[in-house]
Amino acid sequence: xxxxxxxxxxxxxxxxxxxxxxxxxxxxxxxxxxxxxxxxxxxxxxxxxxxxxxxxxxxxxxxxxxxxxxxxxxxxxxxxxxxxxxxxxxxxxxxxxxxxxxxxxxxxxxxxxxxxxxxxxxxxxxxxxxxxxxxxxxxxxxxxxxxxxxxxxxxxxxxxxxxxxxxxxxxxxxxxxxxxxxxxxxxxxxxxxxxxxxxxxxxx
Numbered sequence: 001x002x003x004x005x006x007x008x009x010x011x012x013x014x015x016x017x018x019x020x021x022x023x024x025x026x027x028x029x030x031x032x033x034x035x036x037x038x039x040x041x042x043x044x045x046x047x048x049x050x051x052x053x054x055x056x057x058x059x060x061x062x063x064x065x066x067x068x069x070x071x072x073x074x075x076x077x078x079x080x081x082x083x084x085x086x087x088x089x090x091x092x093x094x095x096x097x098x099x100x101x102x103x104x105x106x107x108x109x110x111x112x113x114x115x116x117x118x119x120x121x122x123x124x125x126x127x128x129x130x131x132x133x134x135x136x137x138x139x140x141x142x143x144x145x146x147x148x149x150x151x152x153x154x155x156x157x158x159x160x161x162x163x164x165x166x167x168x169x170x171x172x173x174x175x176x177x178x179x180x181x182x183x184x185x186x187x188x189x190x191x192x193x194x195x196x197x198x199x200x201x202x203x204x
Contacts (some may be wrong), residue, residue: 025051025065037062038203039079039164043194045187050075058203064191066184072173073184075191081164081202088163092156095165096135099154100124103137117141127153130193134168148173151185157197164200168192 026032033046037060044050044064055061061078082088082095090098104122112119120140127134137152148171155166170188174181 025053025063027051028064035062036198037077039197039199040077040166041194041196041198042077042191044191048184048187050187068181070175071181072171074169074171074173075188076167076169076171078167079164079202080167082162083202088161090160090162092159092162092165093135095156095162096154100135100137100152103152104139107139107141111141117143129189132192132195134192146173146175149183151188153192155192155195155197157200164197164202166195166197168195 028044028046028048028050030046032052033044035042035044035052038057039060044052049066049068050064051066053063053065055063056078059079062076064075066073080099082090087095087098107119111117118141120142122137122139124135124137127136132155134153134155136154139150139152141148141150150169150171153166153168153170155168156162157164157166168188170185172183172185
């Protein structure tokens with residue numbers, strides 16, 4: 001697959017491990033909770049301690065981060081697309097399966113086999129939020145000093161002839177000294193419920 005981000009999960013894990021905790025970016029309030037990117041818009045949780053980082057506007061790549069004590073919580077959103085004309089004949093499920101299998105392979109080869117982390121509890125499925133179907137993959141990555149519980153959600157505006165699709169990842173990260181006190185995944189699910197795709201073609 002010719003895609004924008006070939007190893008989104010691995011890069012996201014590395015970003016979380018490297019940062020340790022969240023706190024940079026612009027604080028989300030009632031005044032700036034609607035986030036309009038070139039390919040989609042979302043409504044972020046206002047006045048809940050989330051900070052917005054725009055990583056690459058052209059590719060609609062952002063993160064929302066917050067920290068509570070030593071727990072780090074993050075949401076990641078970006079677009080991806082199918083560049084192969086042959087694969088554009090595939091269904092959304094086929095593209096989702098290919099993407100998830102590729103990400104799992106990357107994590108195993110570049111993460112597990114290199115000793116970066118251990119990988120546990122990988123589960124693939126589907127979830128309907130509002131009127132949208134998401135293809136999902138849950139997984140846990142474990143290092144000596146940090147455990148991350150993550151969920152990948154893929155949304156396809158079209159069922160066939162796919163151009164752009166949305167990649168979203170939620171992660172709770174916590175150290176071995178302090179267990180996870182609370183997950184903010186319900187807030188992530190509400191953000192996904194607000195998702196509106198505004199352009200379904202790749203950036204030029």
